[in-house]
Structure formats: C-alpha cells, structure tokens
Amino acid sequence: MVGPAGYVGAIRAAQLGKKVACVEMERAGGTCLNWGCIPTKSLLKNAEVYQMMQHAEDYGITVKELSFDFAKVVQRSRGVADKMAKGIEFLFKSKKVDYFVGRGTVSKDKKVRVMGLDGKEQVLEAKKVLLATGTTPRRLPGVEVDGVRVMTSREALVVEKQPKSLVILGAGAIGVEFAYFFNAFGTKVTLLEMLPQILPQEDHETADVVAKSFVKSGIEVWTETKMEKTELTTGGVRVTVSGKENKTIEAEALLVAIGVQPQLEGLLDKGLSLELEKGYLKTDATYQTSVPGIYAAGDIIGPPWLAHVASHEAVEAVEGMFVAGKKPHKVTVFPGCTYCHPQIASVGLTEKKAKELGTKFKVGKFPYRASGKAVAAGEVDGFVKVLVGEKHGEILGAHIVGAEATELIAEMSLAITLEATVDEILSTIHAHPTLSEMLMEAVAASQGEAIHI
Amino acid sequence: MVGPAGYVGAIRAAQLGKKVACVEMERAGGTCLNWGCIPTKSLLKNAEVYQMMQHAEDYGITVKELSFDFAKVVQRSRGVADKMAKGIEFLFKSKKVDYFVGRGTVSKDKKVRVMGLDGKEQVLEAKKVLLATGTTPRRLPGVEVDGVRVMTSREALVVEKQPKSLVILGAGAIGVEFAYFFNAFGTKVTLLEMLPQILPQEDHETADVVAKSFVKSGIEVWTETKMEKTELTTGGVRVTVSGKENKTIEAEALLVAIGVQPQLEGLLDKGLSLELEKGYLKTDATYQTSVPGIYAAGDIIGPPWLAHVASHEAVEAVEGMFVAGKKPHKVTVFPGCTYCHPQIASVGLTEKKAKELGTKFKVGKFPYRASGKAVAAGEVDGFVKVLVGEKHGEILGAHIVGAEATELIAEMSLAITLEATVDEILSTIHAHPTLSEMLMEAVAASQGEAIHI
Numbered sequence: 001m002v003g004p005a006g007y008v009g010a011i012r013a014a015q016l017g018k019k020v021a022c023v024e025m026e027r028a029g030g031t032c033l034n035w036g037c038i039p040t041k042s043l044l045k046n047a048e049v050y051q052m053m054q055h056a057e058d059y060g061i062t063v064k065e066l067s068f069d070f071a072k073v074v075q076r077s078r079g080v081a082d083k084m085a086k087g088i089e090f091l092f093k094s095k096k097v098d099y100f101v102g103r104g105t106v107s108k109d110k111k112v113r114v115m116g117l118d119g120k121e122q123v124l125e126a127k128k129v130l131l132a133t134g135t136t137p138r139r140l141p142g143v144e145v146d147g148v149r150v151m152t153s154r155e156a157l158v159v160e161k162q163p164k165s166l167v168i169l170g171a172g173a174i175g176v177e178f179a180y181f182f183n184a185f186g187t188k189v190t191l192l193e194m195l196p197q198i199l200p201q202e203d204h205e206t207a208d209v210v211a212k213s214f215v216k217s218g219i220e221v222w223t224e225t226k227m228e229k230t231e232l233t234t235g236g237v238r239v240t241v242s243g244k245e246n247k248t249i250e251a252e253a254l255l256v257a258i259g260v261q262p263q264l265e266g267l268l269d270k271g272l273s274l275e276l277e278k279g280y281l282k283t284d285a286t287y288q289t290s291v292p293g294i295y296a297a298g299d300i301i302g303p304p305w306l307a308h309v310a311s312h313e314a315v316e317a318v319e320g321m322f323v324a325g326k327k328p329h330k331v332t333v334f335p336g337c338t339y340c341h342p343q344i345a346s347v348g349l350t351e352k353k354a355k356e357l358g359t360k361f362k363v364g365k366f367p368y369r370a371s372g373k374a375v376a377a378g379e380v381d382g383f384v385k386v387l388v389g390e391k392h393g394e395i396l397g398a399h400i401v402g403a404e405a406t407e408l409i410a411e412m413s414l415a416i417t418l419e420a421t422v423d424e425i426l427s428t429i430h431a432h433p434t435l436s437e438m439l440m441e442a443v444a445a446s447q448g449e450a451i452h453i
Numbered sequence: 454m455v456g457p458a459g460y461v462g463a464i465r466a467a468q469l470g471k472k473v474a475c476v477e478m479e480r481a482g483g484t485c486l487n488w489g490c491i492p493t494k495s496l497l498k499n500a501e502v503y504q505m506m507q508h509a510e511d512y513g514i515t516v517k518e519l520s521f522d523f524a525k526v527v528q529r530s531r532g533v534a535d536k537m538a539k540g541i542e543f544l545f546k547s548k549k550v551d552y553f554v555g556r557g558t559v560s561k562d563k564k565v566r567v568m569g570l571d572g573k574e575q576v577l578e579a580k581k582v583l584l585a586t587g588t589t590p591r592r593l594p595g596v597e598v599d600g601v602r603v604m605t606s607r608e609a610l611v612v613e614k615q616p617k618s619l620v621i622l623g624a625g626a627i628g629v630e631f632a633y634f635f636n637a638f639g640t641k642v643t644l645l646e647m648l649p650q651i652l653p654q655e656d657h658e659t660a661d662v663v664a665k666s667f668v669k670s671g672i673e674v675w676t677e678t679k680m681e682k683t684e685l686t687t688g689g690v691r692v693t694v695s696g697k698e699n700k701t702i703e704a705e706a707l708l709v710a711i712g713v714q715p716q717l718e719g720l721l722d723k724g725l726s727l728e729l730e731k732g733y734l735k736t737d738a739t740y741q742t743s744v745p746g747i748y749a750a751g752d753i754i755g756p757p758w759l760a761h762v763a764s765h766e767a768v769e770a771v772e773g774m775f776v777a778g779k780k781p782h783k784v785t786v787f788p789g790c791t792y793c794h795p796q797i798a799s800v801g802l803t804e805k806k807a808k809e810l811g812t813k814f815k816v817g818k819f820p821y822r823a824s825g826k827a828v829a830a831g832e833v834d835g836f837v838k839v840l841v842g843e844k845h846g847e848i849l850g851a852h853i854v855g856a857e858a859t860e861l862i863a864e865m866s867l868a869i870t871l872e873a874t875v876d877e878i879l880s881t882i883h884a885h886p887t888l889s890e891m892l893m894e895a896v897a898a899s900q901g902e903a904i905h906i
Contacts, residue, residue, distance in 0.1 A: 004885065011904050033825065037886045041829035049512045052502060059502045060525030064518040072513030080829050087823065091905065308885035311904070335884040345884065370540065372486065376494035376533050404860055410889035411864045417881040418871055428870040431788040431798065432457065432761035433490045436863035451464050451764070452544065 002099075003030020004307040005132035005298025007088050009314030014095045016322045021124050022097050023104035023114050028088035031134055032307040034081050035154045040177055042077035043157070044339050047184035051341065058378060068185060070162040077157065100124070106131065107269035110293050127293065128321050131281060132314060133267055134299040135260035140169070143230050143256070149237050150230075150254050153178065163187055163252035167239050169227050171198035173338040175257035176210065180340035183219045190220040190249055192241060197223060199338060201304075203350045206401035209382055210344055230254060262300055277302065286328050287317035295321065309334050335413045337406040342382045345409035348397030348416045349387055360390035364446025366438045368402045370453050373433035379403035384442040386412070393422040395443070404435050411439055422447060455552075456483020457760040458585035458751025460541050462767030467548045469775045474577050475550050476557035476567050481541035484587055485760040487534050488607045493630055495530035496610070497792050500637035504794065511831060521638065523615040530610065553577070559584065560722035563746050581774050584734060584742070584749040585767060586720055588713035588758060593622075596683050596709070602690050603683075603707050606631065616640055616705035620692050622680055624651035626791040628710035629663065633793035636672045643673040643702055645694060650676060652791060654757075656803045659854035662835055663797055683707060715753055730755065739781050740770035748774065762787050788866045790859040795835045798862035801850030801869045802840055813843035817899025819891045821855045823906050826886035832856035837895040839865070846875040848896070857888050864892055875900060 002010065002024040010022040027034050046068075056063050092099045102116035112124040137152035139145060147155040153174050166182050168175045171193035183189045191198065191214065198214075198221060199207040214221050225243035232238075236252035262280050275282040275290035280302035287295045297317045298310030309331050320328035335347040354361050368374040368382045382402020389396055398412035415425060425443045430436050444450040455463065455477040463475040480487050499521075509516050545552045555569035565577040590605035592598060600608040606627050619635050621628045624646035636642045644651065644667065651667075651674060652660040667674050678696035685691075689705035715733050728735040728743035733755035740748045750770045751763030762784050773781035788800040807814050821827040821835040835855020842849055851865035868878060878896045883889050897903040 008904050015902060038825045038829055041826060041886055045830045046512045049505060050514055053506060053509065053514065056506065059499045060529060061503055061506060061521045063506065063516040067515045069513045076513060083828060084825050308882050312882050329880065331882065334882045337884045372491045372537050373494060375536060376491055377498045404857065406884060406887050407857055407860050407889050410883055411867055413883065414864050414867055414881045418873060418877055420871060424871055427782065428867045429761050429765050429784065429787045430863055430866065431790045431859060433494055434859050436860050449468060451461050
C-alpha cells in the first residue's frame with residue numbers, strides 16, 4: 001500500500017511526529033514507481049533519443065549503422081524503477097517509517113494483520129489507518145494475460161522480445177504512450193479506441209494533433225472502434241473489431257489498456273465492511289471511510305487515478321488527522337500529462353466541459369511554429385490553447401500539445417489554483433527565448449493582443 | 454531599431470489602432486533574433502544533440518562513425534534566424550506596421566530622417582517616437598575584431614572554420630553559452646572571468662554546478678583572472694593573463710564577451726540632446742526621455758539587457774502613450790536564463806542579495822537526482838533552490854540549474870509576480886512525474902516538509 005498515496009502519506013505523518021508503519025505487498029513506490037509512471041518515462045526517453053538520432057542530419061550530424069538493443073532499453077527502465085524504489089526504502093529509514101513487506105488485512109478495530117512474504121504473521125495496531133491500495137489494470141474477460149501474446153502495461157514493461165506487431169486496446173494515456181514507444185522502435189502498432197478521439201480526457205484539438213502525428217509516423221489509429229473478439233493464434237492474436245470498419249487484425253501481441261479496477265482483494269477482514277461508490281472506497285470531506293479512524297486516499301477512492309492527485313490526497317488526509325485546525329482539501333484542479341511525442345498536457349476545463357457548464361469564455365491559441373525557441377530547437381509541432389473567463393478574465397483551462405508540454409503545464413496549474421487573471425499572466429515576464437512564452441502569448445491572444453501571431 | 458523592444462512596441466501600437474512606422478538599419482528582429490538569443494539557441498540544440506549521441510549507449514543505442522559538419526551546424530542557425538526575421542516582416546505586413554530599412558536619425562521636433570540603404574532619404578513625422586536601438590558588443594581597446602582570430606558573439610555565430618582552440622574573455626551568459634557550444638564540438642576552450650564566479654549575476658551555488666560541469670567536460674575555467682594583453686600571432690592569438698596565475702595562453706581565436714555598450718551613434722540629430730545615465734538613455738516612470746514625446750525602451754535604457762525585459766518595457770511604454778488611465782509598470786521581477794548544459798535560470802533575489810537587503814529568509818533545496826522524471830530521463834545533475842520570506846512565506850527567489858531550468862523558471866516568475874506563498878505553491882498539484890515537482894519539493898523543503906529528500 002505504498003504507492004504515491006501510501007508512501008507520501010507515511011512520510012508526511014512521520015514528519016508530523018507520528019509513529020508510522022507502512023505495509024506493502026510488493027515493492028515500495030507501488031504501481032506508479034515500479035510499474036507505471038517512472039519506468040514508462042524511461043522507455044519513452046530511449047524512444048525519443050532513438051528518434052532524434054534518426055533525424056541527426058537535420059542537425060548537421062551524421063551517424064552510420066544506427067541500431068538498438070531492445071533488452072538494454074527494457075533493462076535501463078528496470079534499473080530506473082529499482083533505483084527509485086530503493087530511494088523510497090531509504091527515505092523510510094531516514095524518516096523513521098517502519099516498513100513491512102507482506103499482505104495487510106485491516107480489521108474493524110484498526111488492527112492490521114500482516115502476512116509476511118516469509119509466511120510470518122504480525123499484527124499492527126494503530127489509532128488511524130490509511131488505505132491506499134490503488135488499482136490494477138482491468139483485464140479482458142476470457143482472455144488470459146500470458147505476458148507474451150496478451151499483456152497489460154505491467155507485462156509490456158518487461159517484455160523480453162519486442163513484438164513485430166502489436167494491437168493496443170484503449171487509447172488513454174497508457175495505450176498512447178506504449179503506442180508511441182513500440183512504434184518508435186519499429187513495431188507495427190494498431191491503436192484501438194471505442195470513443196471518437198484518442199486521449200478522451202483531453203481537449204479534442206490537442207488530442208487530434210497527437211492522432212495526426214501518430215498516423216504520420218505509421219501507427220494505425222482506429223477510433224470509434226470496438227473490440228468484439230480476441231483469439232489466440234499460434235503466432236500471436238487475432239482481434240475482431242467493429243465500428244468504422246468490421247475486420248480482423250492479426251498481430252504478435254495484444255496490449256490491454258482499458259483502464260483500471262480497484263484493488264481491494266484481501267484488504268478487509270471479514271468483520272469489516274466499508275461503504276463503496278462504483279466499486280471504490282467512499283470517503284468524506286476528511287478522507288475518512290464509513291468506519292471512523294479508517295481513511296483512504298489515492299486511486300482506491302476513485303478517479304482521476306493520477307499519481308500526483310494520490311500524493312496530494314494523502315498529504316491532505318494525514319494533515320487532517322494530525323494538524324490541529326487543518327481542514328483537508330479535496331482535489332478539484334489537477335494537471336494531466338501524456339508523455340508521447342508530441343507530449344500533451346492539460347489542466348482545468350476543456351472547451352467541451354466549459355460549454356456543458358454554461359461558462360462564458362474566450363479561447364486563445366498560440367502555435368509552436370511561431371515560437372523562436374521551438375524553431376531553434378526544431379520542435380515546431382503543436383500549440384497552446386487557453387480558456388479564459390469572459391467576465392473576470394480568470395484562466396479556466398490550459399491545453400498544450402508539443403515539446404515539454406508536461407513541464408509547461410505547471411505554470412498554468414499555479415495560475416488556475418491561484419485564480420490568476422489575464423492581466424496577471426501578462427504582467428509576468430516570461431524569459432526569452434523559451435517555450436513558456438507561448439503561454440503568455442496564448443493568454444494575450446484570448447484578448448486579441450498576441451504579439452507574434 | 455526593431456529588436457524585441459522595437460518590433461514588439463510597434464505591433465502593440467498598431468494593435469491599439471495607431472499608424473506606426475518602424476525603422477531598422479539591418480534586419481527585423483534586431484540583435485536578439487538575428488545575432489543573439491535565437492541563433493545561439495539553434496547552435497546549442499545541435500551541441501546537445503551531438504552530446505546525447507555520444508552517450509547513445511546509455512540508452513541501448515549503438516552508432517558507428519558519429520561525425521558532424523560544422524558548416525551545416527552554422528547553416529541551420531542562420532536558417533532559423535532568417536525564418537524568424539521573415540516572420541517579423543510578415544507580422545509587420547499583417548498588423549499594418551510600415552517598415553523602413555535604413556538608418557534613422559531623430560530630430561528635436563520628432564521628425565525621423567531615414568537614410569535608406571539605397572541612398573534615398575525620407576522624413577517621417579510622428580507624435581510619439583520610441584527609441585529602441587539597443588546595444589552592441591563591447592570591444593577590447595586596441596584589438597581589432599577580424600572575425601577569424603578575434604571575434605565578438607556576432608562573428609562567432611557565423612564562423613566559417615571551427616577553431617581548434619578558443620579563449621573566451623568574459624563568463625557571462627554569452628561567454629558561457631559559446632564555451633559550452635564550442636567545447637561540445639571539440640574545440641579546446643579556455644574561459645576567463647575577472648570576478649570570483651562564472652555567471653556572476655547568478656546564485657553562487659547554481660553557477661558553481663555549471664563551472665564544475667564545464668571543468669569535467671574539459672573546459673579550462675579561470676575565474677579571478679584578468680586579461681592583461683592580447684597579441685595577434687600568425688596562427689591566432691596570444692593572451693596574457695594575471696590573477697590566480699600569471700601566464701600566456703595561445704589559441705586559434707579569441708571571443709570577446711565582455712558585455713555591451715549603448716548604440717546611439719548617428720541616432721540623434723545635432724539639435725537633439727537627451728539626458729543620459731551611465732551612457733544609456735534616461736527615462737522617467739512612463740519611459741519618456743528628457744524630451745517630451747520621445748520615449749525609449751529595451752537595452753538602450755540600461756541593464757539588465759534582456760530581450761524579454763525589452764519587450765515588456767516596450768509594451769508598457771506604448772500602452773502608457775495610448776491607453777487612457779494606463780500607468781506603465783517599470784520592471785522589477787524578471788527571469789534570467791543561460792542555455793548551456795546544464796541550463797541555469799533564476800528569478801528574484803539571490804541569497805547574497807537577500808542578505809544585503811537584510812531580508813529574513815529560509816532556503817529550500819531539492820536535487821535532480823531525487824526526481825523520478827530526472828532519473829528516468831538520465832538528467833540527474835543539478836538542483837532547485839528557493840528563497841522564502843521567513844515572516845510571510847512569500848517566494849523571494851528561485852534558482853535552478855539542470856535540465857529544462859529555463860522552462861521551469863516560468864512558474865516561479867508567476868509565483869513571485871503574484872506574491873505567492875509557500876501554502877499556495879504546496880496547494881498547487883504538480884504533475885507526476887515531472888521536473889516541475891522539484892519546485893514544489895524545494896518550497897516544501899524550506900519548511901522541513903519535503904517528501905522525497
């Protein structure tokens with residue numbers, strides 16, 4: 001239970017002077033650090049480096065006999081995850097968090113029975129328990145995950161042999177990142193999505209830039225397409241789809257990236273029953289579950305299933321438990337990032353959502369190709385789009401597709417959190433030449449005052 | 454006169470419905486776009502790509518026979534500058550700014566005589582004149598700039614033959630960027646600085662990381678070292694220095710990067726005299742010079758000689774002229790960036806400055822090596838350092854050295870401009886895994902609340 005909610009909550013509680021025990025079934029850092037955010041970013045970096053090398057001539061550089069070792073690409077990713085997990089274990093020691101490896105089961109009286117990997121059982125008692133068991137990848141009913149022909153993101157992270165062809169089911173952040181990664185190294189990728197756009201949680205215009213870039217780079221992108229049947233074949237899988245076209249696709253492997261499900265199995269003792277909401281633990285304004293003293297944070301309390309939201313919730317929950325007068329804050333504003341190339345990131349309202357809410361807003365856009373820094377770096381694809389309240393000029397949403405989108409979004413997260421206005425963004429001097437100037441220009445564009453377009 | 458102050462001021466005035474003429478001696482975009490910020494960023498990108506390729510093995514990628522064509526490296530840089538200059542010329546047309554290429558001379562009655570490149574003379578009349586002639590590189594008395602053995606940044610940008618060895622005099626942003634660039638491509642570089650640290654305007658700790666990285670990569674860095682004599686030799690230059698050591702250095706070329714001087718030659722008609730301050734045009738709170746109706750903005754009104762400050766001043770000056778009730782804002786908070794590797798960027802107070810001012814502050818630091826994103830990207834050198842007011846918890850200064858420092862600084866510029874506090878930064882959710890999380894962690898560290906260290 002020590003992913004980004006669990007370990008961050010534990011450390012924060014230790015900082016507040018509490019005696020803290022952390023129980024983890026597998027490895028410190030949880031899915032995010034071991035099987036999610038971190039190792040995927042390592043893979044994606046390798047892909048970016050490889051792609052840049054293929055375009056070396058653009059930079060006056062000549063390379064001969066460019067090749068890669070897929071096993072080493074995977075190995076670096078595992079090394080990165082291992083290093084970070086060791087880092088968390090080190091933090092536990094230095095911050096005096098007791099760390100138990102085993103399966104934890106919580107009882108009504110807030111006792112946690114830990115069945116160690118070595119078969120030994122221990123019972124921990126606490127005044128407060130924070131549940132943060134997160135989620136596991138959703139699986140396809142009737143299709144066994146064998147790690148070779150059928151994978152979830154977890155198996156894809158340690159795939160031994162690079163598949164020559166791959167069908168990815170689901171074009172959320174995970175599906176899209178793996179599509180970019182495998183395609184970059186030469187796998188023939190088909191990306192399937194039931195909804196009308198890839199990255200359905202993103203603004204339709206920014207998602208469209210990624211989709212077009214994917215198609216241009218050779219990925220087959222099928223939206224409004226439903227998987228009807230998956231059969232194993234001797235060489236891989238045969239996937240039957242319906243939608244825009246009814247057809248079958250043959251590939252060496254299938255990556256199932258259709259979302260997550262709550263991980264509650266074995267967590268609650270027979271005598272303990274917690275109220276659920278759509279399968280996830282229900283919490284009140286203080287992150288307390290239906291049983292007093294038992295709290296929950298992170299993916300296990302439901303969407304948006306994001307590591308940074310989980311950490312934030314855990315800090316809020318723990319401060320609510322132990323800091324006098326603290327009123328925990330429930331998350332409303334949070335960025336979302338997908339690290340494909342081009343990157344995509346957003347915070348706040350999409351245009352669609354703003355319309356649904358009946359909010360009156362103006363839109364400002366600025367393209368990468370008009371940024372001096374982007375041109376100098378040879379990264380001219382993409383744009384920044386901001387939504388600004390018509391009446392008060394407050395930033396309502398920001399959507400970025402292009403180089404460093406996932407870093408640039410931070411300024412807009414701060415702006416929305418602080419309810420910053422157009423005037424405040426424009427009175428902030430942005431360094432020249434940087435990509436961050438585009439945010440200022442997009443905000444200016446919403447008022448017809450952009451300089452460089 | 455159409456660098457980042459001139460052309461931005463012209464466009465803003467046109468947006469406000471004014472009839473605007475812009476006079477430029479050379480090329481739209483001025484020094485920044487043609488001979489400064491933009492073409493250097495192109496060169497530096499090539500250097501980064503080349504260096505990354507030398508470390509391809511780290512990413513499981515093998516290349517045989519890596520080589521580069523220096524002429525193509527320079528050519529790309531010129532292409533980028535040309536593209537951006539054309540962009541400005543296009544903007545002038547679309548925004549209806551009349552563009553005159555020639556030398557402009559301003560008279561007391563606000564007439565501007567333009568001596569065209571074709572020898573034709575025209576006289577423009579205006580109610581308001583904005584002077585934005587900027588600066589030129591300072592030269593060494595008695596040492597002629599021949600573009601081969603002795604260069605300023607301007608000549609270095611178009612050097613035909615890569616020098617095998619180079620002495621750079623002055624370790625400000627320009628000297629440091631060229632040191633990184635030439636060294637990356639194999640030139641033997643010696644970097645000389647009179648003051649005790651390179652990048653003297655930066656925090657001593659962040660500058661020190663750059664200095665150590667430079668030394669490790671083979672650059673000879675000599676601080677507290679004064680150039681005593683420069684002689685031309687048949688093969689290049691001989692530079693005699695004093696300081697930590699008295700010695701002579703032989704090299705193929707010398708790059709003089711000792712700052713800038715105001716560019717006022719031929720600008721003012723005999724009958725017009727404007728008040729100066731340390732050689733720069735003196736302006737009042739509305740950017741007006743000592744003669745009513747004649748305004749000035751950008752480098753020509755004195756330090757900090759930064760393109761983004763120049764643009765901001767020009768917008769403020771123009772809005773002050775034409776927007777009823779607008780009170781122009783004089784620049785106090787601005788970021789500074791140097792695009793070497795590792796990058797360095799800052800905004801607000803340095804530790805030294807805060808102490809001088811007697812401000813009580815706390816310091817928070819966070820290292821790149823503790824960031825999951827940095828480890829995944831293989832960019833573990835550097836750190837973030839923030840200064841926070843002890844009493845009110847407001848962000849006073851931020852100093853970043855490491856990957857993407859120049860983009861990450863934007864969030865802190867907004868924070869300081871909005872007088873954001875520790876609580877506000879910590880209540881802003883930063884996407885995981887991103888480098889921007891380090892800012893949040895450094896701010897938390899200032900209160901003893903960082904999670905990952």
